[in-house]
Amino acid sequence: xxxxxxxxxxxxxxxxxxxxxxxxxxxxxxxxxxxxxxxxxxxxxxxxxxxxxxxxxxxxxxxxxxxxxxxxxxxxxxxxxxxxxxxxxxxxxxxxxxxxxxxxxxxxxxxxxxxxxxxxxxxxxxxxxxxxxxxxxxxxxxxxxxxxxxxxxxxxxxxxxxxxxxxxxxxxxxxxxxxxxxxxxxxxxxx
Numbered sequence: 001x002x003x004x005x006x007x008x009x010x011x012x013x014x015x016x017x018x019x020x021x022x023x024x025x026x027x028x029x030x031x032x033x034x035x036x037x038x039x040x041x042x043x044x045x046x047x048x049x050x051x052x053x054x055x056x057x058x059x060x061x062x063x064x065x066x067x068x069x070x071x072x073x074x075x076x077x078x079x080x081x082x083x084x085x086x087x088x089x090x091x092x093x094x095x096x097x098x099x100x101x102x103x104x105x106x107x108x109x110x111x112x113x114x115x116x117x118x119x120x121x122x123x124x125x126x127x128x129x130x131x132x133x134x135x136x137x138x139x140x141x142x143x144x145x146x147x148x149x150x151x152x153x154x155x156x157x158x159x160x161x162x163x164x165x166x167x168x169x170x171x172x173x174x175x176x177x178x179x180x181x182x183x184x185x186x187x188x189x190x191x
Contacts, residue, residue: 004139005105008164009033009171011144015071015100018148022069022098023061023185027054030073030102032171042188046181052078055085055099062094062156065189069096069152076103076123083126086159090131095155099132102164127159139163 006014012033015024019040026034027047038044045061047054058072079085079101089097101123124135134154138144144162151160176184 003105003163005163005165006139006141006144008102008104008166009037010141011102011138011162011164012037012073014141014144014148015073017145018152019071020069020152022071023065023189024071024073025054025058025061026073027052028075028078029104029166030075030100034073036171040188042184042191044181045185046176046178048178052081053085054078055082055089058097058099059085059089059092059094062097063092066094066096069098070094072097072099074099074101076101079123080121086127086130086132089157090127092157093131093133094157095133097157098151098154098160099127099157100160100162102162105163105165124159124161132157132159135159135161137161137163 008029012030016037016039021043023043023045024034024038025045025047031046031048035046045057047057054072054074058070062070089099124137128135133156136147136151138147151158
């Protein structure tokens with residue numbers, strides 16, 4: 001029996017609803033959903049070529065833009081490949097960073113194959129142990145929509161684990177290159 005979870009696209013819509021003028025760094029399967037719902041693509045950074053670096057890139061933006069909220073949309077599989085990023089974010093303590101991890105309980109992003117040992121790893125405990133100021137977990141859409149109000153007001157870094165499920169047919173990656181998204185973001189910050 002599959003655990004309770006939110007459709008990934010609905011989770012992305014919920015984040016978009018609460019976004020305001022935050023910068024968003026999105027990667028992997030979260031990026032596939034995010035680029036279809038974002039209403040401020042000029043403030044989005046698409047990480048297609050270095051997917052496991054989303055926390056580090058988000059941290060850099062958070063430190064460079066301390067007056068603006070930075071949201072990182074990450075995935076369980078990509079975060080697992082660089083867990084040290086949690087420690088770097090936790091030690092740096094950016095008050096404006098919210099790190100979302102879309103935890104794919106359907107395993108659609110890995111073609112239904114389990115990631116060996118991942119079920120034994122508590123990403124929440126790792127984030128808390130790494131120094132994140134606050135951690136949250138959501139597996140119901142209504143709770144996510146309501147809870148995001150509190151999440152966005154918390155001083156960070158904040159870690160948000162969202163249990164998601166995906167359709168077997170996923171959205172395509174955005175057509176713009178990573179270099180183009182950097183260029184768009186620079187223009188969005190200036191303008």
